Amino acid sequence: MDKSFYTSWIVEEIREEGRQQGCQKGLLLVLEGRGIDIPEEVRERITTCRDFDLLKTWTQRAGTAASTADIFTEEATDREPSAGEDQL
Template identity: 45%
Template structure:
């Protein structure tokens, strides 16, 4: 009994794998972005509450995390990175 494996070599199969890879890269960028924001806040000696840490680590948008990172460099308090949102 032979199993038809042609789907795994098909164009559709490649697209599905490519989408999965891109999602994985996006998640990796978001995780790294969250770590970067937290590192800057902590290195500056700012108190990072559990609520702030959760909000940062649960953010899946690398662009928002980049924005928060830029604010983290000069924010007087950790919660100020979210100002105006």
Template identity: 40%
Template sequence: MADLSFYISPLSEEIREEGRAQGRAQGRAQGRAQARGESILILLDARGVELTGATRERITTCTDSELSRQWLIRAVHATTAEEIFGAEDHPDR
């Protein structure tokens, strides 16, 4: 019979907890990105900025919390979708 004591050891539990903590952190970051995506769409719709289906999909499928934050900041002043995405051409204001 195999020795399974490692799987119930404190070290094993510590490793599992680290994995759970990393998973929770990633989930929170993705949740923030998704919420920001919804906010970006609401903001742009309210301002009358027209978006294609592909642009809406790009915004709603973004899972990078920092990138979605940058897009949200740009969306405040953007008059086109290109102004939201073009970091080099349109720095944060």
């Protein structure tokens, strides 16, 4: 049996799309589960994002976010401390 189909570029594309959709759904579930209001424009931003790493970052932030704005805002912990700042 020829298995080359399973390693083709189209299958990889389908897998990547599935990972993105799963992360999008997971992010929305976290927000809904925490009782955070999801305005339509935020829902659209999440469901149209195709950057898997960015979706993962947003999902991690959703665990502690007080609102959807906190998910999209650069946090101090997302950057390297500048000279003179304490490192934890």
